[in-house]
Amino acid sequence: MINTPQQKRVLQSKLGRVRGLGSTREGVHHWWAQRMSAVALLPLSLWFVYSLITLTGSDYGTFHAWASEFGNSVFLVLLVVTMFHHTQLGLQVVIEDYVHSEIWKMGMLLLVKYGSVLFAASAIFAVLKISIAG
Amino acid sequence: MRDNTRPLSPHLQVYRPQITSILSILHRMTGVTLALAALLLTYWLASAAYGPEAFGRAQVLLESWFGRLVLFGFTFSLFYHMCNGIRHLGWDMLWGFDMPRLRITGAIVVITSLSLTVLSWLMAYGHVGKL
Structure with missing residues (x-):
């Protein structure tokens, strides 16, 4: 047991002290979200690559019929959501590591975060339109 | 005020490249x-939502030699990032940090991702051949 003078004065619980650690006070949230999305992307990516192989050389009608199938539409939406979530988490770390000017860093982070939402929304809407509107 | 002239990590250029560091930066590069x-x-997907003409244009673009080259690079990037990601999940569970395991899992990642890339393209071309 550590008995530093500082610790004796702190009434906060151990859990309370551990929560929200890190420079941005977000604790392990980013790390955990990156891992969870990575695990989800394993089966989704393999399914997608296999689908692309079977779709190679298809015309519009074949692709449209494939993407309109209920299961395929659901998996496409899941892939797009998880993929862009994982992408923006990863790009955030790369930007934070390599871009040292505060203005550039903030600008690029905003671009990545807003851009991911924009492209994810577009891709989801495209899948829904193919699937529902035809 | 922050001093922007001080050295900042990571100093990629000051270290001798090693299998561990090369595979590490390759994970980031494939991620980007x-x-x-x-x-x-x-x-x-958006081109397919627009209609047959837009989808046709996208397919012509993707089926060109340049499109195929880009897609081949994307295929390798996906398989490398996926395989090395599994290696990362092992480290997260405190497995595989010793040098012999780092080397062997690194080699497995490179061989597996290259094999899966080539296999996928062979399967895709085989599928087209069947049409």
Whole structure:
């Protein structure tokens, strides 16, 4: 047991002290979200690559019929959501590591975060339109 | 005020390249590449939502030699990032940090991702041949 003078004065619980650690006070949230999305992307990516192989050389009608199938539409939406979530988490770390000017860093982070939402929304809407509107 | 002239990590250029560091930076590079792949996937899905003409234009673009080259790079990036990602999940569970395991899992990642890339393209070409 550590008995530093500082610790004796702190009434906060151990859990309370551990929560929200890190420079941005977000604790392990980013790390955990990156891992969870990575695990989800394993089966989704393999399914997608296999689908692309079977779709190679298809015309519009074949692709449209494939993407309109209920299961395929659901998996496409899941892939797009998880993929862009994982992408923006990863790009955030790369930007934070390599871009040292505060203005550039903030600008690029905003671009990545807003851009991911924009492209994810577009891709989801495209899948829904193919699937529902035809 | 922050002093922007002080040295900042990571100092990629000051270290001798090693299998561990090369595979590590390759994970990031393939990750950034896959972000571009995500944009292409969005364009492809959107083109199909627009209609047959737009989808046809996208297919012509993707089937060109340049399109295939880009897609081949994206395929390798995906498989490398996936395989090395599994290696990362092992480290997260405190497995495989010793040098012999780092080397062997690194070699497995490179061989597996290259094999899966080539296999996928052979399967895709085989599928077209069947049509």
